Amino acid sequence: MAERELNFGEALNEAMRQEMQRDPKVVIMGEDVAGGADVDHLEGDEAWGGVLGVTKGLVKEFGRERVIDTPISESGFIGAAVGAAATGLRPIAEMMFVGFMGVCFDQLLNQGAKLRYMFGGKAKVPLVIRTICGGGYRAAAQHSQVLHSLFTHIPGLKTVVPSTPYDAKGLLISAIRDDDLVIFFEDITFGGIKGAVPEEDYSIPFGKADVKRAGEDVTIVAIGKMVHHSLAAATELEKQDKSAEVIDPRTLSPFDEDTVLASVEKTGRLVIADESHPRCNVATDIAAMVADKGFDYLNAPIKMVSAPHTPVPFSPPLEDHYLPNPQKISEAALGLF
Amino acid sequence: MAERELNFGEALNEAMRQEMQRDPKVVIMGEDVAGGADVDHLEGDEAWGGVLGVTKGLVKEFGRERVIDTPISESGFIGAAVGAAATGLRPIAEMMFVGFMGVCFDQLLNQGAKLRYMFGGKAKVPLVIRTICGGGYRAAAQHSQVLHSLFTHIPGLKTVVPSTPYDAKGLLISAIRDDDLVIFFEDITFGGIKGAVPEEDYSIPFGKADVKRAGEDVTIVAIGKMVHHSLAAATELEKQDKSAEVIDPRTLSPFDEDTVLASVEKTGRLVIADESHPRCNVATDIAAMVADKGFDYLNAPIKMVSAPHTPVPFSPPLEDHYLPNPQKISEAALGLF
Amino acid sequence: MDIPKDKLLWIYERMQLIRVFETRVSTEFGKGKIPGFVHLYAGEEAVAVGICANLTDADYMTSTHRGHGHCVAKGVDVRGMMAELFGKATGICKGKGGSMHIADMDKGMLGANGIVGGGPPLACGSGLTAKTNGTDQVTICFFGDGASEQGTLHESLNLAAIWKLPIIFVAENNGYAESTPAHYHCSVENIADRAAAYNMPGVTLDGNDLFAVYEAAHEAVARARAGQGPSLLECKTYRHYGHFEGDAQTYKIAGENERYQNELDPIKRFTDAVLSRGLVSEAEMADIDGQVNAAIDEAVKFAEDSPFPEVQETFTDVYVSY
Amino acid sequence: MDIPKDKLLWIYERMQLIRVFETRVSTEFGKGKIPGFVHLYAGEEAVAVGICANLTDADYMTSTHRGHGHCVAKGVDVRGMMAELFGKATGICKGKGGSMHIADMDKGMLGANGIVGGGPPLACGSGLTAKTNGTDQVTICFFGDGASEQGTLHESLNLAAIWKLPIIFVAENNGYAESTPAHYHCSVENIADRAAAYNMPGVTLDGNDLFAVYEAAHEAVARARAGQGPSLLECKTYRHYGHFEGDAQTYKIAGENERYQNELDPIKRFTDAVLSRGLVSEAEMADIDGQVNAAIDEAVKFAEDSPFPEVQETFTDVYVSY
């Protein structure tokens, strides 16, 4: 494995670049994914490369026919991405913030997710929708949402929440090659995260959790940003002589039940950390699965560390209070002993 | 209590009529809620009174200023209902089928649900959205959805799923008087259900579950149509000498944890019947709550009876196979002994 | 514009095939053989057929909840369609879709759609595919007058315009959205007047006049194939039945149904025109009538005789995690 | 049209108040005092102020992500606004909303909106309330050129038209949606040309000319108050800053910023006009400048000195089940 380090966005950028080189059917579309469309002085260059710069440089290599700026018409262009996927392209659509998904929700719920089934298998929808999620940026209620639970609820969608640059590249390559509609969540606070990423292309299979830290006494299943918080919590727990196993499911749908159940069988205790609002979220989903299939392994109640059932507040002290953090996770775990 | 019987739609109609009489700020809006707008020969009369006729007769009594037909512009008119509620009206908007909510999802997720919070409490959104839900009508993937789990996930929304005409009237009156945005789910198969409904207006508080059948051996929490299936399952279980308690939460958000926990404390066994798709649904939500707060009461794994993680198929034998039914519920319960 | 004789025969055959198909669906629905919701296209045949007479199988189409006519015009097999309506395993979607989701990717038919306004964004997608691949495939996007008030249409018209996509947007203005008349729900008299808002050509025409539809489509399709971008055609038409089977139609004006079913009927008008101009003979038409009736009888029999799908089919054609 | 002197002074004061507010926000943002995303309105003052000069507190307004100017023009207290941007308990929304969600129901200000296209449907709602209650309140619906490609706008324009709602839709065409120029994302040259698609009056005007905006708004507001329905005004304008603080603005054309910040600046043009026509004196203006600067200094001090909200505020103003 190369020792080269990339940050989160660079890893995603490389995944897209390599897939676009490999397969001419892959196109990118979204608001300002290149930026400056039809601005003469930019010529082949872009203005933005996406709101966080993740698609930077791609328009130079692949041209504006394959890196397509869209108007602010999410129903229109996400629906178009579904239609394009059903007729032979493999689009990667950028839906800037996941909080905006409401404006094109039907395209996901009733079109992209259901075509293949409703048509008796005669259509497929090889579409990836990349989107920014998560709190901590002081971006307030509409721009700080997680919402992966909503999409995990919907049959026909796959949901992917990477937590490291390595996973991000490998999972995005898998997503692009997948024949179903994949929603790919990128945490807004991951800009600074760096990690080793191989130069060659590689794919990480969906439905295969990664044990980010092995442990014996308590299982912590953590989604996205919560993986980092849970690793910090595990360090804290170590000081209290409790050994925590941290599992990153990486994909929520499909979900790797086996890895979680095997861990709970070993530890007898389960904490789930999910930044979602607490009702009907992925934490409850995992808890319910274990309360059914792993009931006999459990030595203690299942604890969930989620955000409260409120919108995300703007003011920094409130948002900090709102968000799950390492301390809340380690306290939940300690409460089980 | 009057012995008078009404069917489900009549109970809803009476709730709206009485609230409109009581409060001139209550207006109804939606597609064909009267029907035949601007059709001369109908004069004061309506053509449809809603797609299932639930608002029939209201336009005659209250006029087209208060029973307002809308174009097929759900973002427009649901957003308008939010704006009207924030400025002093108390609209009841009909969003024909819950499966269509995708076309106006932002109005719920980011506007109606969040205004009060984002504005520091200075706005309220007293809006009820009535919608048809559920399978069994052979209406295929887009018209047979349940989706209450999606809305229960979202802070700022309240979700109500009545199962009887009595509950329907009392809960709808509460919903209209509530200062938050309430989504009110009406099962498409309930047209034929009749029951005693008092003539006077009455309200049923939110967050208060109803024990539809008392029992000792197993708790069945059931949502909407599943209440009826669970009562049938309970009868079947009785034959096997198992006494089932059937709890109807009636409102999912707020949710009455106490009644469920008290029942599980008594029975030690829990089955949850929810027609939703199985991931991140209300069944997992309740299961997780009990696996946390009621862990010590449990003598057996928690079982969920939900629809599978597929869109709703059209063909009758497939849809029958897809839907939860009394037999699946009683089998799940029996599996716990 | 002269239409070649074989095309005239094809047109007549397709219009009749739709009419007889829909009439039969109404009957079978009445008998309880067809479950769910059914929206019939009878009365609007000249629109679908007049447009599709300009297409090949490689061209794309998006449709609506009232999609049977579009399918037949695009060449979808009526046996597979009827079996689908019956929910049978031999249905074009294995019985999993039903009336509102009939699709046939082999014919470029991207699906009926239960969501009003669901089609236009998908049409931009197939348009984008054709443009990206550099083919001359066009996409027809059918939508109703009611759908013209849906935001997706606006977004799609603008997208198609700025990207010069090869799409013909066809408003089927049958005067009503369910029970709500177009003159109430729509702020302009002609939906096609909105084309100017997207800098694209817009034409309003008599949608029950096969020749008018054919000619307008001919031009719009040629434009699209030549890379000159989208057009908007509004076809004023009428549905002979209610919104769906079961609609009491109290909103319709007295005599309206009769007038449209007789003097304004698109098939009758086409028949009168070709006969009076001697383009097609009565015998040829009778021949076609016979074939059409036989085809529909055979489709119903096929549907009735076909098995329901195995219940395991519930779990196929989708990734199932639980 | 003659504008009374006290109104001219009010106009100058509001435009300056916006300008100085935004300039100061940029500074405080740079210092790290203001968290999150901030979109500045500087350069577009004549639009908000020219419109709002025709309103009372009872009238309604919906806004956008670029909402500070709208708020100030509608009379929202700048201390409460600045404190909101700082996330303080004394903020107009208790610090819970921030820049993108400033609202003041007492001033009819129904909120900035982080969702592009979120405002127009809400505007139909306040319009419906006014119509139902039989008042003469109007609603101003601001939206950007980028937002004009959002389906919600189409639906709202149509709704407002068929219901004859008292709404003035104001397109603030500043040439860009983020980094994407309007000539790319919009299929027509003038957004107001789309008014015809809804059978409502539409006017495109120089949005940096306070007088032009004021007059057009005057007429549209009068129409709306008289029950004659909605209008669409397009104000061509420009933002002096980037899309948000931090935007490198590489998409802007060389010299564009400078031209708009100097000769085309709306405040400069207004000042030149009123001075040259002797309507207002330099001394009066200097006086206002002093007050404005003091007000903003005081607002920043107020914001800095105010406490953050108590963490328990996280759980108020919403029903919290868990």
Ligand SMILES: Cc1ncc(C[n+]2csc(CCOP(=O)(O)OP(=O)(O)O)c2C)c(N)n1
């Ligand atoms: C998003 C959405 N809203 C509402 C409906 C319910 N609905 C089905 S068809 C229809 C009327 C459609 O009218 P129009 O577009 O004119 O088509 P027509 O039925 O006249 O062919 C309505 C309101 C729906 N299916 N989808």
Ligand SMILES: Cc1ncc(C[n+]2csc(CCOP(=O)(O)OP(=O)(O)O)c2C)c(N)n1
């Ligand atoms: C639904 C939605 N899509 C995208 C965005 C991201 N976004 C915020 S502002 C903006 C550009 C808006 O352009 P315009 O309407 O012209 O307003 P301006 O910023 O120029 O004032 C975009 C794309 C959003 N906030 N909401």
Ligand SMILES: [Mg+2]
């Ligand atoms: Mg119609």
Ligand SMILES: [Mg+2]
């Ligand atoms: Mg702009």
